[in-house]
Amino acid sequence: MKILSLFIFWLHLLLLSVPALAKETLTFAYQDSENFPYQLGNGQTIPTLLPGLAVDIVKLAAKRLNLTVKLVRMPWKRALVSLGANQVDGVFNASFKRVRERYGVYPMIEGHVDASKKSYANSYSFYGLKSSKLSFENKQLLPHSPKMKVVTIRGFSIAEDLKNMNVRVVEVSTVAEAFHLLKLGRVKVAAIFSLSGDFYLKKDQNIYRDIVKIEPPIKTKNYYLMLSKQFVRNHPKLATRIWQEIGKIRASGEINTLSEKYFSELK
Template sequence: MINNGLKLWVALSVSLFSGLSLASQTIILAYSDTQSYPFQMGSGRDVADPPGLSIDLINKSMSELGINVRYVRLPGKRVLQYLKTGKVDGAFILSHNAQREKYASYPMVEGKLDSTKRVATLGYYFYKLKNKPLDWDGENLTQTNKQVGAHLGFSIVRELEKRKVKVYEVKTTSQLFGMLKLQRLAAIAVQDSTALDFLNSNDYPDVEQVQPAIITKDYYLVFGQKFAESHPNLVNQVWDTIGSSRDSVLSENRHKYVD
């Protein structure tokens, strides 16, 4: 029999060990090497300065928990491959779909996505030339002779393909708008924040956003399933902290991304 004093000592020891384990933990997080204003700034392998609102939020949350983070920037499809194969512990900012749920762990409550733990909510819209018609009613796009452009590997590609839209994928935002300007694409499907950033920095007066949105989605920091199974307390504390910190962190840091 274990006496009460020994039970208390064991409980305190486990608690102390768990706290030290969390504080000394270093996790590896991957995100796209393509800018997505204002949540992921800069393009290429280096973390930009300032890095973007999603990194601001994650840094704040990890700092509160005493967790060290190492960031890895990769092409969009490789981010998913690294997450799937366990080469990284987590990735951001990703929307949810059934295919990703096979290898990625999302914050859940009662079997459903917990949107309170999201990093951001973003909308995808069509962009077209002002003098060119686009028959879009919010559900269906009348087929044209030209394809619709989208970023390579982004979730909007699958969404458009589900709607029987022919999609041409490219790597960069400038390629998308360039091909639209040359009338090689009927329209492009881009996140509103990414499009706003590009149009504010480049001379494309003949391009306009088409209403309504194609889709709006919540985006999350996700963890590989094996990592989440091995560190359930860590991932839940991270998601809880993101949920409680998000609004204040985004509000306090947004000025860094406005000219």
């Protein structure tokens, strides 16, 4: 009887902890503008067949951890504010910035962000008209002018780097808008995620035939899932498991399999 009672006791604890947590719905937010191949489509709608590689990674990690995750899209700054207010449990596709730690928690190790738990790495590149003959050397656009207008996507961290280059920054909502301003001559150059910019140039070659990528890339950054402070405080072990699972998927060959359907679009 004692053995049976002890078994029932431990079974009761197990039922209280694991399944209850597994049934809890977590809400993760991400930006409402396209960034090929990591998030596709613009607006609040989440595409069914090709939502984006970063979305696929989060969904696969949740499935393996037996978690129910609700995904929502919103402007980036609103997503961070919602995270800070514990209105969402996580925000993904966030590069590391110390100032963002007021909103939520990155995967950390010994006081530094843990790159082994990143979702992916991505580069920013400049794009300009062929006729502009611009170059990017020693971290400076040439020929340089403090009046030069550079367009980028609203909320992206590269805006701060651009301002440090002493140029005028214009922010828009989508890559298509950025390239449109470039074609019209309203701006001199666009600063876009490299994969996303390349995708647009190849997808719509006739429309963007006058635009070229300027080498080398401006900067390469790692991107992470940030979790709310409340979630990490209440479920520290689960938070670690989520970050670890994302890191495993990214580091394994699985990410190549997941990405095939997106890069087939470039053929």
